[in-house]
Amino acid sequence: MRILKFCKVIGCTFLLFSSLIAKADDNILEYDGKKMKLQDLPVAAQQSLFDVEYRSYLSKKQTLEADVLLEMYAAEEAKKSGKSVDEFKKKSFKSPRFYGQGSASIL
Numbered sequence: 001m002r003i004l005k006f007c008k009v010i011g012c013t014f015l016l017f018s019s020l021i022a023k024a025d026d027n028i029l030e031y032d033g034k035k036m037k038l039q040d041l042p043v044a045a046q047q048s049l050f051d052v053e054y055r056s057y058l059s060k061k062q063t064l065e066a067d068v069l070l071e072m073y074a075a076e077e078a079k080k081s082g083k084s085v086d087e088f089k090k091k092s093f094k095s096p097r098f099y100g101q102g103s104a105s106i107l
Contacts, residue, residue, distance in 0.1 A: 027035040078088035
């Protein structure tokens with residue numbers, strides 16, 4: 001990420017995409033009876049928290065994108081074949097045989 005590298009070069013210690021992680025005034029953990037906020041953590045810990053949250057965000061986004069594309073494909077192909085989307089999915093998206101009996105419950 002170009003912006004993040006630029007911020008490291010000029011010495012900025014703020015988090016990008018802060019909407020992905022806890023707000024600065026939210027208590028995010030408790031240590032020895034003291035509630036801590038994001039800004040109470042060392043910068044390295046703040047960055048680690050950001051990295052974890054960002055990777056989680058990317059993973060969820062990629063999964064959602066794949067689901068949407070699969071649904072769009074199924075709807076398009078079902079329309080072409082004159083079947084309902086559910087019928088098309090049941091016929092076309094079968095699980096591999098090695099899943100055995102459990103594959104019937106997936107669809």
